[in-house]
Each structure stands twice: as structure tokens, then as C-alpha cells.
Amino acid sequence: MQTSWxxxxxxxxxxxxxxxxxxxxxxxxxxxxxxxxxxxxNNNEKCIIVIDRYNTKMLERDLAKKNIDLIQYMDTGQxxxxxxxxxxxxxxxxxxEKTIQNWITEIEKASQEGYRALRxxxxxxxxxxxQDGQGALIKYENLLNKHIFSHYxxxxxxxxxxxxxxxxxxxxxIRVHPILIHNTNFFEQNIYYVPPETFEKKDTDFSxxxxxxxxxxxxxxxxxxxxxxxxxxxxxxxxxxxxxxxVKNFSIDDCNLTTIxxxxxxxxxxxxxxxxxxxxxxxxxxxxxxxxxxxxxxxxATSQPVEKENFLCKRKDxxxxxxxxxxxxxxxxxxxxxxxxxxxxxxxxxxxxxHNAQRLESIGRLAGxxxxxxxxxxxPILGYSELLMRGKISQDRFYECIGHIYESGKRGRELTRxxxxxxxxQNLALHGLDINQIIYDxxxxxxxxxxxxxxxxTTLNACSAGFLGDIGQIEQVIMNLTINAQDAMPNxxxxxxxxxxxxADENFVENLPKMAPGHYVRLVISDTGHGMDDHTQEHxxxxxxxxxxxxxxxxxxxxxxxxxxxxxxxFIFVESSPHKGTSFSIYFPEKDIExxxxxxxxTTTQLVKSFNxxxxxxxxxxxxxxxxxxxxxxxxxxxxxxxxxxxEAITIFDELNSIDLLFTDIVLPDRNGRQVYDALxxxxxxxxxxxxxxxxxxxxxxxxxxxxxxHFLQKPFSISELSVHxxxxxxxxxxx
Numbered sequence: 066m067q068t069s070w071x072x073x074x075x076x077x078x079x080x081x082x083x084x085x086x087x088x089x090x091x092x093x094x095x096x097x098x099x100x101x102x103x104x105x106x107n108n109n110e111k112c113i114i115v116i117d118r119y120n121t122k123m124l125e126r127d128l129a130k131k132n133i134d135l136i137q138y139m140d141t142g143q144x145x146x147x148x149x150x151x152x153x154x155x156x157x158x159x160x161x162e163k164t165i166q167n168w169i170t171e172i173e174k175a176s177q178e179g180y181r182a183l184r185x186x187x188x189x190x191x192x193x194x195x196q197d198g199q200g201a202l203i204k205y206e207n208l209l210n211k212h213i214f215s216h217y218x219x220x221x222x223x224x225x226x227x228x229x230x231x232x233x234x235x236x237x238x239i240r241v242h243p244i245l246i247h248n249t250n251f252f253e254q255n256i257y258y259v260p261p262e263t264f265e266k267k268d269t270d271f272s273x274x275x276x277x278x279x280x281x282x283x284x285x286x287x288x289x290x291x292x293x294x295x296x297x298x299x300x301x302x303x304x305x306x307x308x309x310x311x312v313k314n315f316s317i318d319d320c321n322l323t324t325i326x327x328x329x330x331x332x333x334x335x336x337x338x339x340x341x342x343x344x345x346x347x348x349x350x351x352x353x354x355x356x357x358x359x360x361x362x363x364x365x366a367t368s369q370p371v372e373k374e375n376f377l378c379k380r381k382d383x384x385x386x387x388x389x390x391x392x393x394x395x396x397x398x399x400x401x402x403x404x405x406x407x408x409x410x411x412x413x414x415x416x417x418x419x420h421n422a423q424r425l426e427s428i429g430r431l432a433g434x435x436x437x438x439x440x441x442x443x444x445p446i447l448g449y450s451e452l453l454m455r456g457k458i459s460q461d462r463f464y465e466c467i468g469h470i471y472e473s474g475k476r477g478r479e480l481t482r483x484x485x486x487x488x489x490x491q492n493l494a495l496h497g498l499d500i501n502q503i504i505y506d507x508x509x510x511x512x513x514x515x516x517x518x519x520x521x522x523t524t525l526n527a528c529s530a531g532f533l534g535d536i537g538q539i540e541q542v543i544m545n546l547t548i549n550a551q552d553a554m555p556n557x558x559x560x561x562x563x564x565x566x567x568x569a570d571e572n573f574v575e576n577l578p579k580m581a582p583g584h585y586v587r588l589v590i591s592d593t594g595h596g597m598d599d600h601t602q603e604h605x606x607x608x609x610x611x612x613x614x615x616x617x618x619x620x621x622x623x624x625x626x627x628x629x630x631x632x633x634x635x636f637i638f639v640e641s642s643p644h645k646g647t648s649f650s651i652y653f654p655e656k657d658i659e660x661x662x663x664x665x666x667x668t669t670t671q672l673v674k675s676f677n678x679x680x681x682x683x684x685x686x687x688x689x690x691x692x693x694x695x696x697x698x699x700x701x702x703x704x705x706x707x708x709x710x711x712x713e714a715i716t717i718f719d720e721l722n723s724i725d726l727l728f729t730d731i732v733l734p735d736r737n738g739r740q741v742y743d744a745l746x747x748x749x750x751x752x753x754x755x756x757x758x759x760x761x762x763x764x765x766x767x768x769x770x771x772x773x774x775x776h777f778l779q780k781p782f783s784i785s786e787l788s789v790h791x792x793x794x795x796x797x798x799x800x801x
Contacts, residue, residue: 070251074100077244077253079108080182083210084457085224085242087235093248095118098186099127101222105184106133106143110220111175115187117149144271149191159191161205165212172217183219189225190236199234206241211261221245233279240264295337308406316398321692327408329381341404341586346379378406391435391658423510442477447467497656498534500564500586501525507540511547518557526565532586532653538629545622546590546649553594555646561591566655580636584655591648597641605639673792675702679725681791683707684714685757686733690780694728697784701791711736711744718745725751726795731758755794757782 078084078101088094098119105112114124124146125135131787138144153159168185175183192202206223213219214701220267225238239245241264248347302309309325310317317339328344330336342350378388388406395401449466454456461596504525510522550560562565566586572581597605606627630637632653641647681703685691691707698705708714718724727745730739741778759780776797778790 070097071100072247073251073253074104078104078219078220078222078249080110081214082220082244083206083214083242083753084220084222084244084246085225086222086246087238088248089227091118091249094226095123096128096251097246098224099131101377102144102184103131103133103185105182107136108181109141110176110182110184111171111180112138112144112184112186114144115147115149115152116184116702117188117190119188119224120144134164145181149188152187153191159201159205162207164205165208168209168213168219169217170215172219180218185219185221187221187223189223190229192234193229199230203234203237203241206238207264207580209260209635211239240775272475282476290453298588305405306407308404308408310341310404310406310486311395312402312533313400315341316331317341318401319325324406327380327406328378329384335381336401344378344406346377346385348377364708378408389415392410440472443475495533495535497531498536499531500537500539500588500653502563503536503539503565504543507543511544515547515551515560516557519551520559522559522561524561524563526563530590532633532654533656534633534653538633542626542651543588543590549622550590550592550594550647550715553592553596558593558646562589563587563589569652577636577638580652584653586655588651589655590651591646591647594647596637596643596645596647597727598643602639602641606637609755673788675792678702678704679795680704680706680723681726681728682714682718682721682724684709684711684729684733684738686730690730696788698728698789700784701788703791710734710792711741714741715744718748723749727754728790728791729753729754729756733755753794753797755790 076161084101086094086097088097102114102124116124121135128135128277135146137142137189139146142339153164168183180288189202192199204353209221214221223242227235230238239255239257240259241261243251244256281562301320305321305323310324311319317337320333320336325331325333325336328336345365374389376388376390377385378390379385386408387410389409390404392405393403395403402525449458449470455464480536504523508521508523510632515521515632524672547560547562549601554560564587565585569580569582574582596709601768605623607624627637629650636652638650639647640650681698683691683694683698683705685694685707686709690710691709695705695707706724707716708717714729715726728744729741731738733741738754738756741751747750753776755776755778756784757780776790777796782790
């Protein structure tokens with residue numbers, strides 16, 4: 066499809082161009098002439114219209130269709146409408162040289178008046194009424210090429226009614242105009258155009274023949290180039306590994322062989338003529354030609370292909386496959402597109418296999434790291450226990466050995482909690498938090514624990530923004546990142562902590578994986594340390610991955626940070642390069658937070674004993690844990706009844722009739738702890754319950770948030786932790 070004549074008019078009807086209109090019908094003349102004038106007005110050009118057959122009334126009506134008031138422009142002087150005899154002829158004679166000089170005067174006048182150029186439309190019929198005839202007309206046209214267009218800001222449309230002039234005059238008119246319009250057919254490269262110097266030479270029959278042969282040869286050469294180009298692009302089109310489709314008005318007009326194979330058709334006849342929508346499942350159809358693509362049909366020259374990743378396509382047999390697709394508008398002012406589709410299902414399968422392999426590698430590293438650390442923790446526990454049991458430890462070292470066993474147990478508990486944080490399985494106590502206040506509260510500790518050669522700089526702008534979070538976990542994130550920053554600056558440097566609240570629009574999140582547009586509280590922790598290379602950045606959140614060496618870190622710090630942030634529904638991104646420092650940007654979804662009432666619950670870390678010898682029903686299927694819990698509770702002054710499963714617990718309760726607290730493991734052999742509670746609450750409406758488990762997923766929801774009103778104690782626990790939890794649950798009526 067060729068470029069429309071309207072577009073060509075805008076491109077080529079510009080200063081220094083000489084155009085010729087040869088018309089058969091008056092309507093075609095009027096259409097081209099009115100567009101020519103409108104184009105000049107839009108370009109701030111002065112317009113002189115010299116007409117004969119085309120009168121002022123016609124021009125006024127034609128311009129009005131384009132919302133142009135001819136009379137108003139004539140009053141301002143931007144348009145002048147003249148009669149051919151008055152402009153070209155004087156005493157029925159036509160002087161080409163004098164007319165050229167008159168145009169130069171008008172061009173200079175238009176320039177002085179502030180116009181960009183002079184635009185002229187002139188009918189050639191004056192030559193039919195002049196004594197000098199059509200020979201002077203062609204001489205005049207050639208003089209315009211020689212003296213005007215290469216020197217002055219002038220554009221002219223010379224108008225010839227084909228049936229009014231001799232064949233020789235029309236032929237010569239074609240030869241002296243570089244740009245030709247026949248009715249509304251626009252030829253921006255007139256192959257018969259003769260430059261003025263050549264035209265002035267006296268032609269012989271042989272020179273004319275020579276020119277004709279040259280132009281014919283040139284034209285044939287252009288045709289051959291066009292054929293070669295079409296053949297080249299047809300080869301590329303047919304042999305592309307991607308499906309290529311020509312779509313006209315949303316119907317498939319052509320396709321390559323890959324399309325037939327990709328979509329399971331037998332030949333082109335089966336697919337050509339179908340709607341393009343037939344190649345996509347119903348839910349995808351309305352997303353194929355988005356408004357962006359439809360808009361591009363009007364800006365063909367500059368439009369870029371619209372790319373669509375992870376787009377679903379449908380084969381002839383109904384099978385769905387994943388593709389990447391791009392769509393390009395073929396012609397301006399049209400709904401004709403080139404659609405390119407690549408089947409990425411095999412690529413996605415390979416990516417999935419690679420992801421699984423990387424996940425197995427991470428699991429292997431995790432298993433190895435856990436085994437290594439737990440073996441280190443178990444060695445002193447087993448070793449000292451064995452020595453104590455054999456009586457090989459002297460009395461004065463007895464408590465020292467017990468202390469080593471106790472410390473190893475605490476380290477094991479901390480390692481377990483880090484792993485749960487990485488796996489996003491921790492129990493979160495969410496409250497409305499102010500990120501600025503958290504940093505203010507931590508600054509004193511940070512300054513005490515940071516070396517003197519490190520400068521701490523804060524820029525806290527998140528003034529009115531809040532988010533939901535577990536304050537202990539958020540503090541751990543900040544401490545872990547600042548410790549890492551300090552380790553990255555052995556020779557000193559600057560540690561920067563900044564906060565703000567932002568609205569992340571679609572452009573902002575475009576390159577941030579899985580982050581949705583919205584309002585966020587942003588925390589940025591940066592250092593001026595040694596930075597990280599790309600390989601390190603790819604693995605920094607992997608468990609047990611560390612660049613510090615075994616004596617300086619476990620490799621769980623950043624894995625823990627990552628897990629905590631993800632469990633809070635947040636995002637973390639890192640920017641770093643060797644020797645240029647590192648910056649961690651953390652985004653928490655912004656929430657409107659309300660002031661929370663202070664709790665009166667007991668928060669001491671000391672033992673809290675019973676004063677009323679309350680009764681506790683303990684349900685735990687593990688014998689060692691059950692006996693240990695009994696020992697602890699009795700040490701705290703409680704009266705304890707123990708059961709190893711749900712049925713036994715219900716039987717014991719029926720004998721007691723009333724208890725002060727049900728303390729139960731969640732996972733039991735016959736029924737879970739919740740079911741035990743549900744059974745007992747039918748018998749005692751005010752019964753209170755404290756759940757325990759070694760795995761928080763047993764009691765928290767999918768986001769790691771403890772259900773409101775549920776009391777939970779995570780294993781392993783110390784006697785002091787147990788005492789505080791039991792005391793708070795039994796006396797919860799006083800705190801609510």
C-alpha cells in the first residue's frame with residue numbers, strides 16, 4: 066500500500082518545491098487545491114491564489130470543510146485571490162521575466178511580514194488567452210526552476226486542465242516539474258523531469274530519444290531493485306524461525322511456513338482469511354490489539370513494535386502454548402499489522418529445569434550448612450553429657466559443663482529461628498510501625514556498636530507514612546544490614562540510613578521484579594565499602610552463602626533479612642559494584658496505622674511463679690518433652706495433669722471437671738490441639754488455652770500472622786519464657 070497523497074502533500078509541498086497538478090475532473094482539482102492552501106496556512110505561509118475556473122465561492126466552501134474561514138484570512142492579508150488575466154497578462158501579452166521578478170518581490174514582502182514562505186497556486190489557463198501562447202508558459206515554468214526555487218522560500222502548484230492544452234504542452238509541463246500530481250495520484254519523483262539547463266538546450270530527435278531511453282532504463286532499474294528487495298524480504302519472511310503474519314483489518318492476509326507448523330495447520334489455505342483472534346484463547350483476545358497498538362496505526366513512521374511477553378496462543382487442536390509476540394503497524398492510517406510470534410514453551414521448560422536445578426543446589430547448600438552447624442552444636446551437648454553421665458567431670462567444673470550444654474542449646478534454637486525466618490514461617494506479631502521511630506530508637510545502639518572510623522548519616526523523610534510489621538523482626542533486618550555494611554568497610558567509611566514514602570507507578574516498578582504499583586515506605590541502607598560483583602549479588606540471599614569466611618559469619622544474615630521482608634509483604638533490591646559500595650532498598654506496603662493502646666501484659670524475662678497453685682492440663686505426645694514441661698510447670702508452682710494424646714486429655718478433664726489452663730501441642734497422634742480445645746470448651750466455657758509447637762505453620766496463617774486471641778509458645782522454650790506465657794494466658798482477663 067502506498068503512502069496517502071495527503072501525507073505526501075504535507076511532506077513535499079514545502080518551500081523550494083515546484084509541483085504540477087494535471088487534472089481530469091474539477092472535483093479532483095478542488096480537493097488537491099484546498100489541501101495545498103490549508104497546508105500553507107498551517108505552516109504560517111502567505112498564500113497567493115491565481116484562479117480562473119476555480120472561483121472564490123468554490124474555494125470558500127472547500128476551505129470551510131477544513132474549518133478555515135477564507136474571508137477572515139483575506140482580511141488579514143495572509144490569503145490573496147487573483148484573476149489569471151490580472152496577474153499574468155498585461156494587454157493580452159505575457160512576459161515570463163517580468164512575472165518572475167514580480168514573484169521575487171512578493172516573496173521578499175512575505176518575509177518582511179513575518180511569514181515562513183510564499184505559497185502560490187496558479188492556473189495555467191492564462192496562456193490560452195495570451196498572444197504569446199503556450200510556448201511562453203513552458204519557458205516561464207523553466208525560469209521558475211532556474212531563478213526561484215533554489216534561491217527563495219517559495220512553493221508553487223501549477224494547475225493544468227488536461228483537455229484544455231495540447232499534448233505537447235502537457236508533455237512539456239511534465240518535463241519542467243520535478244513533482245507531479247495527476248488528479249489525486251502523487252508522484253514525488255517525476256522520472257521525466259528535465260533540469261532547467263538541459264531543458265534550455267535545443268533538442269534534437271536523438272537527444273530526446275536518448276533521454277527517454279535513459280529514463281526508461283532508470284525506471285526499469287528501480288523496478289528491478291524493488292523486485293530484488295521484495296524477493297529478499299519474502300525469503301526472510303518465509304524462512305523466519307518465528308511465525309510471521311500479515312493482518313489486515315484483524316483478518317490474516319498472509320503468513321509464513323513457521324506459522325502453519327506452529328499452529329498445527331496443513332497449509333496456508335487453512336489459515337489465510339481467518340480472524341487473528343482465532344489463534345488465541347478467549348481470555349487473551351481483548352488484550353492483543355491494545356489501544357497503544359491501535360494508536361500506532363497513525364504514527365507509522367516513528368512507531369516501535371509493541372512487545373508482549375508470556376502471551377498465550379492456541380493451536381488448531383485447541384492446545385495452549387506460551388509465546389512472546391510483537392506487533393508493528395505496517396501502514397499509516399490503517400489497521401494493517403505485521404505480527405511476529407515466537408513459541409517459548411520449550412524455553413520456559415528449560416528455564417523451569419534450570420530453576421529446579423538451582424533450587425536443588427540451594428537445598429543441597431542449605432542441608433549441608435544445617436548439618437554442619439547442627440553437628441557443631443550437638444558435639445558439645447553430646448560430649449559434655451556423656452562425660453557428666455560417666456562421672457568424669459569434677460565437682461568444680463560440673464556447672465561449667467552444664468553451661469556449655471545450655472549455650473549450645475540456645476545457639477541451636479537461634480539457628481532454627483533464622484531458618485524459619487528465611488523460610489518465612491515465623492510467627493509475626495503485627496502492629497502499626499513508624500520506620501523513623503524504629504531507627505531513632507536503634508541509633509544509640511548502632512553508634513555504640515559501630516567502629517569510630519565509620520560515620521553514620523541519617524536522612525529520615527518518611528514522616529507520615531506507616532506500615533504493619535513485627536518490630537523485633539524489623540529491628541533485626543536493620544541490625545543485620547548495618548553489621549554487614551560495617552564489615553564491608555574495614556578501613557572506615559560512611560553508613561547511610563534513609564527513609565521516605567513513595568508512590569511507585571507502573572514505570573517505577575517496570576524493572577523491579579514482582580513489585581506492584583502502590584504506596585510504599587522505603588528504607589535505604591548504603592555503605593561506601595568494597596561492593597559486590599554480579600556473581601555475589603546473584604547469591605547473597607541464599608542460605609549459608611557468605612564471603613566473610615567461617616569465622617566471621619554463618620551465611621544466614623541476608624537470607625534471614627530476605628525472609629523477614631518477604632513475610633511482611635515487602636521487597637528488597639540491591640545495587641552494588643566492586644569498590645563502589647552497596648545500597649539495599651527495602652519497600653514495605655504503606656498502611657494507615659492507628660495508635661495502639663499499651664498492653665499491661667507481663668514482659669519480664671525473669672521467672673513468674675504461680676501464687677494460687679492453678680491447675681494445668683498438659684497434652685504432649687513426646688515423652689521427654691512432656692516430662693520436661695511437667696518439671697518446669699511444677700517448679701513454677703502449678704498443679705499439672707499430663708496426657709499423651711487427645712482422648713486421654715478429654716478423659717482426664719472429665720475427672721477434673723475444671724482446669725485453669727489447657728497447655729497443648731498442636732500436632733497430636735489422634736487429633737490436633739485445636740480439636741482438643743474445641744472439645745473441652747463445650748464442657749467449660751471459660752477455658753483458656755496456650756498452644757505450643759516446633760513449627761509455626763501449625764498455628765499461623767499463610768502470611769505468618771497469628772490469629773487474633775490465640776496464644777502460642779514456640780519450641781524450644783526456656784523456663785522463664787514458659788513462666789511468662791502461662792502467667793499472661795491465665796491472667797488474660799485482667800489485661801483485656
